[in-house]
Amino acid sequence: MPVEQTLHEYEGASADAELRRRLVYGDESALTEAYAAYGGLVRAVAVRVTHSPAAAEDVAQEVFAQLWSRPYGFDARRGSLRTWLSVLAHRRAVDWVRSEARHRKAAHADDSALQAIPDAGPGPDEAVVDRERSLLLHTALAELPRTQREVVHLAYFAGRTYRQAAVELGIPEGTAKTRLRSALRKLAESLAEPPDPAWERGA
Amino acid sequence: MTTDHDGVRELLGAWAFGALPPQEEKAVPLHLGECESCAAEAERLRETARLLGGPRGTAMINGSAERGGPSPGEPEGLLALALRSRPAASRVAPHAAPYAAAVAGLQALLRELAESEPSWATPVVHDWDVHATVGHLIAADEPLARGLGLDRREPVTPAAEDTPWDVAWNARTADVIAYERQRTPEETVAAWAAQAGALLATPEALDPERAAHALTLMGIRLPVADHFLVRAFETWIHTDDIGRALGLAVPPPPGPHLWQLVRLAVHILGMALGTTAPPVLFTVAGEEGDERDDTQWVLGSEDEPVRAELVLEAVDFCLLVGGRYAPDEVPRGTSGDEAAVRNVLERAAALSWL
Numbered sequence: 001m002p003v004e005q006t007l008h009e010y011e012g013a014s015a016d017a018e019l020r021r022r023l024v025y026g027d028e029s030a031l032t033e034a035y036a037a038y039g040g041l042v043r044a045v046a047v048r049v050t051h052s053p054a055a056a057e058d059v060a061q062e063v064f065a066q067l068w069s070r071p072y073g074f075d076a077r078r079g080s081l082r083t084w085l086s087v088l089a090h091r092r093a094v095d096w097v098r099s100e101a102r103h104r105k106a107a108h109a110d111d112s113a114l115q116a117i118p119d120a121g122p123g124p125d126e127a128v129v130d131r132e133r134s135l136l137l138h139t140a141l142a143e144l145p146r147t148q149r150e151v152v153h154l155a156y157f158a159g160r161t162y163r164q165a166a167v168e169l170g171i172p173e174g175t176a177k178t179r180l181r182s183a184l185r186k187l188a189e190s191l192a193e194p195p196d197p198a199w200e201r202g203a
Numbered sequence: 204m205t206t207d208h209d210g211v212r213e214l215l216g217a218w219a220f221g222a223l224p225p226q227e228e229k230a231v232p233l234h235l236g237e238c239e240s241c242a243a244e245a246e247r248l249r250e251t252a253r254l255l256g257g258p259r260g261t262a263m264i265n266g267s268a269e270r271g272g273p274s275p276g277e278p279e280g281l282l283a284l285a286l287r288s289r290p291a292a293s294r295v296a297p298h299a300a301p302y303a304a305a306v307a308g309l310q311a312l313l314r315e316l317a318e319s320e321p322s323w324a325t326p327v328v329h330d331w332d333v334h335a336t337v338g339h340l341i342a343a344d345e346p347l348a349r350g351l352g353l354d355r356r357e358p359v360t361p362a363a364e365d366t367p368w369d370v371a372w373n374a375r376t377a378d379v380i381a382y383e384r385q386r387t388p389e390e391t392v393a394a395w396a397a398q399a400g401a402l403l404a405t406p407e408a409l410d411p412e413r414a415a416h417a418l419t420l421m422g423i424r425l426p427v428a429d430h431f432l433v434r435a436f437e438t439w440i441h442t443d444d445i446g447r448a449l450g451l452a453v454p455p456p457p458g459p460h461l462w463q464l465v466r467l468a469v470h471i472l473g474m475a476l477g478t479t480a481p482p483v484l485f486t487v488a489g490e491e492g493d494e495r496d497d498t499q500w501v502l503g504s505e506d507e508p509v510r511a512e513l514v515l516e517a518v519d520f521c522l523l524v525g526g527r528y529a530p531d532e533v534p535r536g537t538s539g540d541e542a543a544v545r546n547v548l549e550r551a552a553a554l555s556w557l
Contacts, residue, residue, distance in 0.1 A: 021454035021455070024308050024312075024453070025454075026292030026306075026307025026308065026311070027457065031286065032282060039281075048256060061281045061284050064281065069289040069311075070314060072314075075452065077452065137251065137254050138255065152220070156220045156252070159221075161217070161222050165222065177213050177216065177217050180217045180220055181214075181216025181217070181248075185248070187251050188248060191251065191254075
């Protein structure tokens with residue numbers, strides 16, 4: 001992996017490292033602080049993917065349980081805690097939707113994939129199709145290269161401008177801009193492709 | 204301001220995500236009005252971003268999720284459930300808190316190993332792998348456990364009454380490691396954690412007054428409170444050893460704990476140097492960003508003028524005393540009589556009571 005030039009020291013880096021230090025040494029108050037700072041982001045990411053506040057609650061609990069029980073999983077030298085939690089919440093949320101789809105499939109073996117999307121109550125066909133396409137997109141987002149995925153999380157889920165995201169990731173602004181565009185183009189292409197057969201089987 | 208074709212095209216990803224700074228936002232619509240290919244690309248990317256935000260406009264497209272702060276729900280309940288996934292550091296008196304934290308820190312690190320079996324055999328220090336290093340800690344915690352009246356544990360090492368403590372200790376640690384090697388790493392970790400937990404549950408860990416009396420352990424006579432600090436020191440140093448071996452960065456103990464260790468190490472170093480060594484003004488520098496001022500001591504003779512100055516960072520000083528730096532390798536600032544400085548560094552490294 002190429003070493004990225006660090007243009008600016010991300011101002012939260014030392015705060016993240018200090019939080020990790022306290023988490024490692026079993027200080028519960030560090031988890032409370034992490035939740036106060038990022039609980040909203042984690043839930044919001046999960047809701048966008050699952051469209052279910054209850055599922056988002058479960059995802060948030062899993063995410064903060066993982067931060068607490070496996071503090072070494074977060075390495076402050078490799079990125080911000082904000083990005084790490086956002087990516088983790090997203091991955092867990094996508095897993096939740098897939099598993100939900102699998103259960104519904106098992107229950108209604110001949111239902112189409114469209115109806116496998118959770119909470120697909122009666123509604124216009126367009127909304128149902130949107131739900132499926134949203135899931136396809138989130139699956140594709142979870143599989144983007146790490147460098148692209150992180151800048152999408154900051155710019156999109158965490159509401160940063162591409163310039164702020166560049167500072168937080170320690171990359172040039174032009175790189176952040178290019179990665180956002182490449183990521184979004186790749187996601188757009190994933191919509192054009194047929195669904196992943198492995199996913200269709202519920203793998 | 205960018206209004207050219209190439210410049211705007213580069214911005215389209217950030218634009219579709221709503222991630223443009225205000226001063227750049229105007230350039231995009233101006234250009235899209237006159238460029239069909241960019242308009243088509245923009246529409247495609249915007250629609251993709253819209254779908255990521257969820258259908259029916261239920262989720263925010265451009266807003267920051269964080270600005271609203273945590274949504275209602277029950278943070279206490281959620282955190283209580285999350286906290287069940289790992290015990291917090293034991294709540295004990297301040298003199299035992301660094302040990303409680305160090306135990307929690309090693310447990311957290313060892314959880315990383317449980318996920319990947321072969322790493323238990325990763326070489327760490329001396330001729331120990333991870334498994335044997337945890338075995339060593341069982342032996343190293345034992346004298347304090349025995350001193351506080353906790354039960355003797357397997358295996359039994361016979362020792363003559365007049366055996367010097369270091370000979371007896373070497374025999375004991377070898378016996379314990381050999382015994383633990385017959386068991387699974389999980390059993391060894393459980394045995395270490397159980398003994399550590401028992402130490403942290405003693406009245407001496409909970410009540411400073413009960414920890415004020417002195418005990419001679421491993422050849423050094425200290426108040427029980429300081430023996431708890433020594434346990435914290437050694438547990439952290441070996442956790443750091445294991446982390447280095449595994450490529451995982453082990454943070455130094457939290458600031459207040461680190462300084463408790465520093466003060467104890469300076470005290471022991473001062474005793475080792477005695478009152479006739481050439482005096483050195485010794486400064487331990489606080490960590491970057493730490494509000495605590497640097498702390499100074501005069502080591503050696505109090506009857507002569509200071510011959511030299513030595514500055515070490517807190518973590519480096521601990522690693523030197525812990526035997527993890529050679530005297531000539533530790534990063535330092537010095538001035539004055541080099542021989543006097545060397546004397547301090549060599550005495551500190553020779554302490555290596557870990």
